[in-house]
Amino acid sequence: MGAIKIKPEFLSFGAEVKRLRLAAGLSQQQLADLVHVTRSYVAQVESGRTRCRRDFALRLDRALKSGVALVVAWDELLESIKSDKYPEFFANFPKAEQSATMLRAYEERVVHGLFQIEAYARILLNDDDALKNRLRRQEVLNRNPVPAVTVVMDETVLYREVGGKEVMKEQLEFLIQLSEREKTNIQIAPIQYIRNVWATFVIATLPDLRQVVYTAKAYGGETSSAPDDVALVNETMSALQAEALNVKDSRALIRRVIDEKWS
The missing domain is CATH 3.30.870 (Endonuclease; Chain A)
Incomplete structure (x- = not known):
């Protein structure tokens, strides 16, 4: 099987999550515990292998005390891909x-x-x-x-x-x-x-x-x-x-x- 193609927008968002997590001095597991998900889900978001929901980006901002940095990043991500093959909703x-x-x-x-x-x-x-x-x-x-x-x-x-x-x-x-x-x-x-x-x-x-x-x-x-x-x-x-x-x-x-x- 070929490698999974990761959208650059997802990769960019994930990199921002990782940067803010490291700046807060948290491990993936610690962040996962704060937002009530598994460590593997945080890893998937950071690696760009999944697109989280906007409300999850808000929860991340709260946990990382990053204001609305990730909500803004999520909005920008969606703006860049909404003309792609995603449903209009x-x-x-x-x-x-x-x-x-x-x-x-x-x-x-x-x-x-x-x-x-x-x-x-x-x-x-x-x-x-x-x-x-x-x-x-x-x-x-x-x-x-x-x-x-x-x-x-x-x-x-x-x-x-x-x-x-x-x-x-x-x-x-x-x-x-x-x-x-x-x-x-x-x-x-x-x-x-x-x-x-x-x-x-x-x-x-x-x-x-x-x-x-x-x-x-x-x-x-x-x-x-x-x-x-x-x-x-x-x-x-x-x-x-x-x-x-x-x-x-x-x-x-x-x-x-x-x-x-x-x-």
Whole structure:
């Protein structure tokens, strides 16, 4: 049998893992113990013989106290290979989000991630690195030029307590502030059945008008730029906006919920 061909991108990522591990003074076994995998798996990643998941890169960064060095390296790896023979759902949504000219989303349980205040996000994430990543993502709202952002949220989001009354009041007040921005639209969907709405999602429209969609799953999420997937999510978004309150009425509802429940 011939030698296994290792992609140079995998080799480069693995070399960075090894460099940071050695800088931290850890053996492969010690690192494996910290991230709860086998030593052989760490060896495979370092040798470029396997491509780990992004959440594993984040776990490595935490264990090695390397900030987001390996997450950034993983994103760069994926950017370089996503045009190869990998399925389209491996496309990198975080980068798509940061470069988008328009973002549209639906949330059914909690406030949309880009709109969460720190106190609210901290309750949900309960992890300093994840919180920093969440807050870093939100910088897109202050980018110049700022993207057009439209988010439909289920009405139950306004009533579901996260962090106590003070946190909820501050969070909903912030939603009102955001909704008054020129390019930010927040709509509330009444509590009712809406056909074909089964999961939360985000649609990112890129400068070249390509679209990438991210759909939440029970275990992580899936990113796709496949035409059928993009068309389905766009259709779902249209249905949601048709049923949701307009921006002005949504703002009035948020204010009423603050006054009646969280003040």
